[in-house]
Amino acid sequence: MNHPPPPRRRLLAAIAAFAVLLGGVALAPAAHAADRGTGFGTWAALSRTGWHGSMKVGDVHTYCIHPGLPVAVGPTTAHGTTATVNGLSPQQLVSINHLVTTYGQTDDPVQAASVGWAVKAIADLDTTLHSWGYTGNDLAGAINHIMQRASPENSAAIQERTLRYLAEAQAVPVPRPGGTLSLSTRADDPTRGALSVDVDPAATGTLRLEGAVFADSGSAERRDVRGGGVFEIIAPPPANGEARPYIVKATGGFVLRSAAVGFYSTPGQQESAGPAEPTRFTLSATDSAPRPVRFSPRIATTATIDGGAFIDAVSISASEGVWPRREDGSLVVIRATADIYRTGSFPAEAPQVPAGLKPVATLELRTDPASGAGTYTVTSPALPGPGVYTAVWRVTRDEQDAATAPHLPTGYRWQERFASPTQTQQLVPPPPRDVPPPPAPTPRPPTPTPTPPPSATPTPPPPPPAAPAALAATGQDGAAVAGVGGIAGVMLAAGLIALVVARRRSTPRH
The missing domain is CATH 2.60.40 (Immunoglobulin-like)
Incomplete structure (x- = not known):
């Protein structure tokens, strides 16, 4: 005979059985009894007319995809979206999904019945045609064969709508995710x-x-x-x-829209399809190459001529106020060039260089990758001779390095006006080279000339006494004349004595 297990063993067994039950509930999909949806016929597992419409699982209208099986009136399990159902192809799945999603969620019995017939025809046309004793091969005939019993007044409408739904669903292409x-x-x-x-x-x-x-x-x-x-x-x-x-x-x-269906099954009864979750995907893209920052260089210049060379102070800047950088952080290098022209007189300022005027020299600068914009001094070779010289600077995309060209607009060209006042300078000829006069002798300091010693001059004899008639003519008497002559003689004698003394003093003695 059998005896019940001891109480402790019974308790452990009960706990184990309960745990298995809980595990089964946690792992198994939720099951709900399918409800009568929308349509025509008899809501029963088996009947003479069958059920032609939707079966409602929760809030979802589902439709038979396994013709010939009994109506799903028992507990129905929702398996979620799947793309592998009874060997249905992607085209069949997307067609069914289109119908049950677009038209199947309805309370209109004619529409629901039409969806049901179209879905069964897509899933298994042969079984759909002949499950209820119809022997032909016309879907409309098979529908009429059954609907004459289930709802004869709606048979024609269901036939027409079923064929339309079927054609539409079969034309839906298989989606291409991604x-x-x-x-x-x-x-x-x-x-x-x-x-x-x-x-x-x-x-x-x-x-x-x-x-x-x-x-x-x-x-x-x-x-x-x-x-x-x-x-x-x-x-x-x-x-x-x-x-x-x-x-x-x-x-x-x-x-x-997915090539899949929401799949529902009832053990031993019908399998049905509801709307599938849509396929979701994300795409992204990135530039295949970095986009260069573009700018428009501009130049301002001030020229001078010094030492027979043309010297230009060139200030280069960006019109946009931003000098772009390369990926390594260095500043873009700009190459600028100038042609120097020579004329006989000051030319008129003009937008372009006059035709036929040829440059006599060329200037070039390359900006510093560490500083970019700034003022650069450029000096020409020796100029060919006197004349009026003007420089015309330009910056063109075609003259840049391959790494710089993308930073300038396509076809970019900037050029100075010809004969701009700040760029026009005159080199004057030197003065004429005449034969120079002989150099003037260097002046010498004057040499002192010695004074010659006085020579001895004999004392002239006293003049003879004048005749009395002459004395009378002067108005003086003879005694007065004799007095004057005496004084003169004395003075002459004193002078001679002084001269002799002076000469003796100046004569060196041995």
């Missing part, structure tokens, strides 16, 4: 470009840009994008002032 986004840059303007979207035409989604905006809206986001397309974008340089090459990024999140 795709590509690609960014492009216009060769003539790196701030312009496009975002190309290649996804299934039935996909819908949202696009987002980083570092750019859509040209038509000015927004970095675009919603309700349907299928592919090409969207123009504007990508200005970042406003951080670094002026380095930059990149644009794009992302897109898309939703697409």
